Amino acid sequence: PAVYRGGGAPAASRWLLATPQFERIGPLLMRQLGGPRGESLLRAAYADPDRLPPEVLEASRAAVNVDAWDVALWELVKASRATDVGERLGNVQVPVQVVTGAADPVVPPEESRRVADALPDATWTAIPDCGHAPHEACPEPVLAAVRAALDGTAPGPR
Numbered sequence: 001p002a003v004y005r006g007g008g009a010p011a012a013s014r015w016l017l018a019t020p021q022f023e024r025i026g027p028l029l030m031r032q033l034g035g036p037r038g039e040s041l042l043r044a045a046y047a048d049p050d051r052l053p054p055e056v057l058e059a060s061r062a063a064v065n066v067d068a069w070d071v072a073l074w075e076l077v078k079a080s081r082a083t084d085v086g087e088r089l090g091n092v093q094v095p096v097q098v099v100t101g102a103a104d105p106v107v108p109p110e111e112s113r114r115v116a117d118a119l120p121d122a123t124w125t126a127i128p129d130c131g132h133a134p135h136e137a138c139p140e141p142v143l144a145a146v147r148a149a150l151d152g153t154a155p156g157p158r
Helices: 011-017 020-031 035-044 054-063 069-079 085-091 109-118 139-151
Strands: 096-101 122-127
Touching: 011 020, 011 069, 020 069, 035 054, 085 109, 096 109, 096 139, 109 122, 122 139
Parallel strands: 096 122
Antiparallel strands: none
16 A cells, blocks of 8 residues: 555645646656556566456556546646545554555555554555565465455464
């Protein structure tokens, strides 16, 4: 979970994103995330790019064929803000199972561990040889971690 690192553009530069120039340039920048460059980024999120399910790759390709997808992504980038979620984790009143890929290049596993440590009743599982999308690339170990959390046999702090 990107609780501590999320938030989009730095606050000091957000005014620039709303200028007429960036309103035109922003979607063009987002288009760079489509096609081969976007597929490279998607593959990089997997510890083993061969585990990238074909349907995920196809969904990624289909997404960039939707009218104005680049404008929508630009609007998301502009709207992204830092949150106080990290400060509020101590208020969570339910058990939580935090699952991460041990080789996640997008959200380092230490960040997911930090989230688990901040929750009052959490277990944490790092799936070996798995990247940013463990639920897609390593579904069996993720399911095992969730089942262990549900039946109370998950290792780690509770």
